[in-house]
Amino acid sequence: MTTQLQYANRGIITPEMEQAALHDGVSPNWLCSQIAAGRCVIPKNRNRNIKARAIGDGLSTKINANIGTSGKHCSLKEELEKLKIATKYGADSIMDLSTGGNLYLNLSEILKHSQVMVGTVPIYTVVARKGELGQTDNFVFDPDELFAEIETQAKMGVDFMTLHCAVTTKSIRYFDVFERTTGIVSRGGSLVYRYIKTTGKENPLYEHYDKILEVCKKFDVTISLGDGLRPGSGTDANDPMQIDELLIQGELVQRARNKGVQVMVEGPGHMPLTQIEMNMKLMKRICDGAPLYVLGPLTTDAAAGYDHIAGAIGGAIAASCGANFLCYVTPAEHLCLPSIDDVKQGVIASRIAAHSADVAKGLPLAVLNDLKLSQARFNLDWEKMFDYMLEPELARKRKNESESNTDDYCTMCGELCAMKTFRETPN
Amino acid sequence: MTTQLQYANRGIITPEMEQAALHDGVSPNWLCSQIAAGRCVIPKNRNRNIKARAIGDGLSTKINANIGTSGKHCSLKEELEKLKIATKYGADSIMDLSTGGNLYLNLSEILKHSQVMVGTVPIYTVVARKGELGQTDNFVFDPDELFAEIETQAKMGVDFMTLHCAVTTKSIRYFDVFERTTGIVSRGGSLVYRYIKTTGKENPLYEHYDKILEVCKKFDVTISLGDGLRPGSGTDANDPMQIDELLIQGELVQRARNKGVQVMVEGPGHMPLTQIEMNMKLMKRICDGAPLYVLGPLTTDAAAGYDHIAGAIGGAIAASCGANFLCYVTPAEHLCLPSIDDVKQGVIASRIAAHSADVAKGLPLAVLNDLKLSQARFNLDWEKMFDYMLEPELARKRKNESESNTDDYCTMCGELCAMKTFRETPN
Numbered sequence: 074m075t076t077q078l079q080y081a082n083r084g085i086i087t088p089e090m091e092q093a094a095l096h097d098g099v100s101p102n103w104l105c106s107q108i109a110a111g112r113c114v115i116p117k118n119r120n121r122n123i124k125a126r127a128i129g130d131g132l133s134t135k136i137n138a139n140i141g142t143s144g145k146h147c148s149l150k151e152e153l154e155k156l157k158i159a160t161k162y163g164a165d166s167i168m169d170l171s172t173g174g175n176l177y178l179n180l181s182e183i184l185k186h187s188q189v190m191v192g193t194v195p196i197y198t199v200v201a202r203k204g205e206l207g208q209t210d211n212f213v214f215d216p217d218e219l220f221a222e223i224e225t226q227a228k229m230g231v232d233f234m235t236l237h238c239a240v241t242t243k244s245i246r247y248f249d250v251f252e253r254t255t256g257i258v259s260r261g262g263s264l265v266y267r268y269i270k271t272t273g274k275e276n277p278l279y280e281h282y283d284k285i286l287e288v289c290k291k292f293d294v295t296i297s298l299g300d301g302l303r304p305g306s307g308t309d310a311n312d313p314m315q316i317d318e319l320l321i322q323g324e325l326v327q328r329a330r331n332k333g334v335q336v337m338v339e340g341p342g343h344m345p346l347t348q349i350e351m352n353m354k355l356m357k358r359i360c361d362g363a364p365l366y367v368l369g370p371l372t373t374d375a376a377a378g379y380d381h382i383a384g385a386i387g388g389a390i391a392a393s394c395g396a397n398f399l400c401y402v403t404p405a406e407h408l409c410l411p412s413i414d415d416v417k418q419g420v421i422a423s424r425i426a427a428h429s430a431d432v433a434k435g436l437p438l439a440v441l442n443d444l445k446l447s448q449a450r451f452n453l454d455w456e457k458m459f460d461y462m463l464e465p466e467l468a469r470k471r472k473n474e475s476e477s478n479t480d481d482y483c484t485m486c487g488e489l490c491a492m493k494t495f496r497e498t499p500n
Numbered sequence: 501m502t503t504q505l506q507y508a509n510r511g512i513i514t515p516e517m518e519q520a521a522l523h524d525g526v527s528p529n530w531l532c533s534q535i536a537a538g539r540c541v542i543p544k545n546r547n548r549n550i551k552a553r554a555i556g557d558g559l560s561t562k563i564n565a566n567i568g569t570s571g572k573h574c575s576l577k578e579e580l581e582k583l584k585i586a587t588k589y590g591a592d593s594i595m596d597l598s599t600g601g602n603l604y605l606n607l608s609e610i611l612k613h614s615q616v617m618v619g620t621v622p623i624y625t626v627v628a629r630k631g632e633l634g635q636t637d638n639f640v641f642d643p644d645e646l647f648a649e650i651e652t653q654a655k656m657g658v659d660f661m662t663l664h665c666a667v668t669t670k671s672i673r674y675f676d677v678f679e680r681t682t683g684i685v686s687r688g689g690s691l692v693y694r695y696i697k698t699t700g701k702e703n704p705l706y707e708h709y710d711k712i713l714e715v716c717k718k719f720d721v722t723i724s725l726g727d728g729l730r731p732g733s734g735t736d737a738n739d740p741m742q743i744d745e746l747l748i749q750g751e752l753v754q755r756a757r758n759k760g761v762q763v764m765v766e767g768p769g770h771m772p773l774t775q776i777e778m779n780m781k782l783m784k785r786i787c788d789g790a791p792l793y794v795l796g797p798l799t800t801d802a803a804a805g806y807d808h809i810a811g812a813i814g815g816a817i818a819a820s821c822g823a824n825f826l827c828y829v830t831p832a833e834h835l836c837l838p839s840i841d842d843v844k845q846g847v848i849a850s851r852i853a854a855h856s857a858d859v860a861k862g863l864p865l866a867v868l869n870d871l872k873l874s875q876a877r878f879n880l881d882w883e884k885m886f887d888y889m890l891e892p893e894l895a896r897k898r899k900n901e902s903e904s905n906t907d908d909y910c911t912m913c914g915e916l917c918a919m920k921t922f923r924e925t926p927n
Contacts, residue, residue: 144914145903172916197916204915212921254871255878256922260913263921270925305919306874307859307867343874346820347860372816372856374870374877377885378894382812382852389799389813393773407877408895409902409911425809429799432734433774440734443801447681447733447770450801450834458804467805468835475836476572484837486687487571488631489599489624492732494639494690495683498697 076293077115079333081108089115089125096124097132098438107131111326112362114335116166116190116233116295123188123232126165128337129364133436134392134427135165137192137366137400138420139411140183144204146410147173153186155416162420162464164401166190166232172201184230192233192297195222196261213268216277224288233295235339236285237261238278239321240301242269247313255305258342262301282325286332295335297366298322303342306374310344311352323359337364337398344370346390353395366398367391371406380406381422388423392430399423421464428463451492453481503720504542506760508535516542516552523551524559525865534558538753539789541762543593543617543660543722550615550659553592555764556791560863561819561854562592564619564793564827565847566838567610571631573837574600576609582843583614589847589891591828593617593659599628611657619660619724622649623688640695643704651715660722662766663712664688665705666748667728669696674740682732685769689728709752713759722762724793725749730769733801737771738779750786764791764825771797773817780822793825794818798833807833808849815850819857826850848891855890878919880908 074080080087086101090108093115094101104127107113113129128135138159140152152171159167166189171179176198184191199214199222223234240262257263265276278285289296302318304310322338329336338360344352349370356365370387371380384402392399403419405411411419431439446461455472459465475484482490501507507514513528517535520542521528531554534540540556555562565586567579579598586594593616598606603625611618626641626649650661667689684690692703705712716723729745731737749765756763765787771779776797783792797814798807811829819826830846832838838846858866873888882899886892902911909917 143911144916145907145911146914172914200916212916254874256919258918260916260918260921263918263925264916267921267925270927306877307870308874345860346816346856373852373859373890374874375855375888375890376852377889378891378898379848379852382809382849383856385809386813386816386853386856389773390817404894405898405912407910407912408898409904421806422809425800425803425806426813428802429773429810429813432800433772443734444681447735447801450733451682461802462804463800463802464805467831471805471832471835477836480572483835484570484572485832485835487573487599489571489627489639489687489691491685491687491690492683494687494694498690498694500697 075119076290076333076335077108078330078335081105082333089117092125093127096126099131110362111330111336112364114295114337114364116335117293118227118230118232119293120228120230121232123190126190128398130362130397132397133431133439134396135398136163136420136423136427137166137168137398138164138416139168139170139400140416141169141171142173142179143410144173144201149174149179149182151413152179153182154413156183156187158413158416159420160189162417163424164189164420166192168192168194170194170197172197176201180226180229190232192235193226193231194235194261195219195226196237196264198222200264211267211271212264213271214264219277220281220284223285227288227292227294231294233297235261235297235299236278237265237299237301238276238282238325239298239318240265241276241279241321244302244314244317244321245269247317251313253312253314254308257302258305259299259301259303261299265301282328286329286334289334290332293335295337296329298325298336298338300339300341303340303368304344306343307345310341310348315341319356319359323361326360326363337366340365340367340396341370342368343374344372344387346372346387349387349390350394353391357395364397365395366400367396368400369402371402377407378404380404381419385422385426388426389429392427393433399427424463453492502546503717503760503762504535505757505762508532509760516544519552520554523553526558537789538757538763539791541722541764541791543762544720545654545657545659546720547655547657548659550617553617555825557789557824559824560858560866561823562825563590563847563850563854564593564595564825565591565843566595566597566827567843568596568598569600569606570837571600571628576601576606578840579606580609580613581840583610585840585844586847587616589844590851591616591847593619595619595621597621597624599624603628607653607656617659619662620653620658621662621688622646622653623664623691625649627691638694638698639691640698641691646704647708647711650712654715654719654721658721660724662688662724662726663705664692664726664728665703665709665752666725666745667692668703668706668748671729671741671744671748672696674744678740680739680741681735684729685732686726686728686730688726692728709755713756713761716761717759720762722764723756725752725763725765727766727768730767731771733770734772737768737775742768746783746786750788753787753790764793767792767794767823768797769795770801771799771814773799773814776814776817777821780818784822791824792822793827794823795827796829798829804834805831807831808846812849812853815853816856819854820860826854851890880919
């Protein structure tokens with residue numbers, strides 16, 4: 074036995090389950106049964122030595138920060154700094170999406186320095202390497218190279234991998250029937266689409282899914298079923314292509330579980346906010362309660378420069394009704410590779426979204442945190458308030474730099490502080 | 501006849517209705533009937549010459565920016581700069597909440613320079629003036645001074661006023677029965693509470709509401725019924741005090757309408773995100789479809805320094821199910837008086853929330869904006885994209901300063917741009 078799912082299936086509580094359960098304030102027994110049912114996962118490669126964290130229903134919402142070089146902006150040093158910042162501000166995992174520079178070196182260094190889960194998208198590596206070799210003419214990947222890359226990265230210790238297995242001849246067929254505003258906006262999705270269209274063959278990640286399962290089982294790599302056909306604009310949300318891919322994701326969840334491989338499912342994308350609840354419930358239903366990992370969703374297409382805010386709106390709603398893992402969106406989204414400060418802003422916005430959802434769902438640790446903070450607020454006890462803030466650094470700085478730095482009230486209301494007026498009114 | 505409601509009741513379409521209808525792409529006839537029903541208002545003092553904007557169901561969500569001095573941070577010049585910035589980035593109205601310096605001068609200057617609606621909270625002025633005179637011992641206001649202040653500000657041209665008429669002996673009675681984490685967090689609410697507790701008398705704003713209605717009718721000042729007992733923490737949300745005050749707000753809506761005075765209703769506050777829809781629907785029901793004006797709601801108590809993001813989450817949800825007017829929340833909330841940059845960030849976050857809700861509700865202008873932007877995005881037509889962004893300045897700057905400033909793709913994906921791969925794949 075190698076995977077957490079295999080252990081859970083036999084009712085064995087692993088040290089990872091103990092550790093993850095403790096972090097979330099749940100019982101290891103309960104977590105074990107959730108993992109056995111496929112409703113929670115612990116993405117942790119058996120070759121890695123990190124703190125185990127679980128993702129799924131009944132647990133706090135986790136957040137991921139994407140980092141990594143691109144062909145046009147490429148500095149390993151900067152990416153390692155982003156890793157540090159992302160972890161400092163509370164990312165539960167990072168994904169190395171590097172497509173520029175020495176990809177093997179990037180990933181090794183990130184794995185070495187990361188104290189949190191590390192995810193990748195192996196198809197990026199394969200295609201980016203082709204680009205480096207000057208084979209950028211068509212980006213059609215070699216399936217054998219892709220399988221070899223998955224195995225290499227599994228051996229290196231990657232904890233979870235986004236694999237676009239569900240973009241198939243079936244699901245892209247609808248492009249002939251329905252119009253889309255923004256086509257395909259997932260890099261992995263577009264590469265599989267090109268492969269199918271150019272070769273006339275089925276997506277090898279789908280066709281040889283069992284081969285992938287063997288590798289993932291061996292190293293306990295959690296599969297993150299990519300949503301290659303996710304909507305890239307509000308008008309494309311919940312269209313037949315997206316839903317047809319979802320059906321295949323559902324099929325692949327079952328097949329992974331049957332082989333003892335941990336699996337989660339990726340979701341959108343761009344989506345009007347009133348469609349998010351429906352989509353999350355549909356995803357949960359079709360994927361039989363699997364953990365959901367969403368990118369955003371962005372509730373408007375028009376917030377470039379401030380997409381972390383649109384992503385926080387969508388992410389909070391999604392996490393309150395099904396999503397378990399939020400991929401951050403940074404202010405750089407749609408514009409450029411994120412800077413170090415973008416990473417910080419993206420992580421903080423995602424944590425606000427995740428925590429807002431956890432409070433709404435009544436998760437005891439989240440509710441207690443806000444209660445303690447509010448009690449401190451009513452007592453005008455600033456040091457205690459800072460203790461319970463999601464990011465106390467900036468709050469402390471602003472209070473201390475204001476004209477009321479030594480007052481118990483702040484410069485917003487001054488002496489007219491409402492809580493003070495209320496408290497000091499004789500009953 | 502002086503008020504838009506009086507004209508609407510007789511089916512007369514005013515120039516203000518024409519102008520507001522044009523702005524929102526609706527028919528003046530329809531808007532007139534909405535105003536007559538009390539479901540929309542046009543806050544515009546008859547002594548003011550500004551562009552008329554309507555607030556209510558079926559219209560785009562409007563946003564307000566609070567500005568104004570406080571005793572501890574007091575510069576008229578800075579507040580006028582905030583007014584400029586708030587308007588530049590899209591605030592539909594501003595409220596002068598000044599409590600420091602020369603209050604009469606502050607308000608005159610703001611009224612003079614503002615091209616958008618101006619709101620106030622007259623009780624602040626009365627109590628702040630007491631403070632200036634050294635009478636800060638108990639903050640118990642003089643009812644006659646308050647009525648005089650309302651009349652003065654109405655004459656000066658204030659378009660809407662927050663009046664905490666619904667904090668009554670009845671609604672504060674529940675403080676003896678139920679516990680609250682943060683007591684009263686509305687300045688106006690706490691002042692009325694102190695008045696009632698100290699004098700043993702009823703809230704004069706409730707008792708002499710008809711007197712207020714006469715003044716508001718004379719100048720067509722829209723009443724914004726303050727929510728003095730709004731929750732200041734997630735645990736206090738939707739408690740008996742809040743709901744009891746809401747019932748009185750509902751009563752006062754009817755009484756205002758019967759006198760031909762335009763009225764809107766203020767709402768929370770701090771609220772777990774899954775309670776927002778219920779609260780908005782209850783408010784709409786009790787207040788018979790009156791326009792709702794909300795502050796936030798903040799979906800966590802723990803986001804100080806980044807409360808504009810928590811406010812955007814709550815505001816977007818609220819506006820998608822009832823709220824018509826969002827009061828911005830800035831990054832300075834709970835910490836200090838907002839700076840000029842805070843005002844900018846607050847306005848932008850609120851616009852993202854408002855626009856996200858408008859897209860979700862299917863308002864044609866909002867949906868079309870995002871569609872056009874996404875079409876431009878798919879065509880990698882950057883100049884056109886910028887045209888449709890909520891705030892193009894920063895987006896343009898970031899793209900232009902990146903290594904891909906002359907490319908059609910961006911540095912996020914480089915040559916691996918998914919939309920490019922999709923578009924350039926032969927079918």
